[in-house]
Amino acid sequence: MALRHIALFRWSEDVTPAQIARVEEALGRLPGLISELDGYSFGRDLGIGADTYDFAVVADVADEDAFAAYRDHPEHQAALGIIRPLLADRAAVQFSTS
């Protein structure tokens, strides 16, 4: 099997584009730092759907051990330290893709 982790974020009302750019910068470094990431994509909502969240992260890993390695990696934790203060809401799922 492979495992896909999804996290959707809704930013607090006072979050600025510069703060979101800082999130993107932190997330953009992770594929080069966390070898367990087989695939990684993230981005701002395009504003084309109804009642959407503001930002998405999709991480593809081999299995639950690789997911734990990603989740607990110090650089991922550092990114979460940037993200968490900006959050109004978060939605997540981990599911098997094979």
Next chain:
Amino acid sequence: MALRHIALFRWSEDVTPAQIARVEEALGRLPGLISELDGYSFGRDLGIGADTYDFAVVADVADEDAFAAYRDHPEHQAALGIIRPLLADRAAVQFSTS
């Protein structure tokens, strides 16, 4: 660019495994019926994370026109007709993956 559409579902308390299986059956047919789908994955939450939703769908398409074709396709609308009565909550994002 390419576009990634994500929808996360939280089921109502009284939803049964058989109803979820019916959702999976309906979604599983879509890649063979909707040519705009370049990639399609979905599945039940694995129960390994905190405070997760119950189910995820990820659709990869070329652009906004392809997303609209998927969204409005009769077979997708039929699947939504199965899903919507089961929902307690839904979270979605469309973002650019390139």
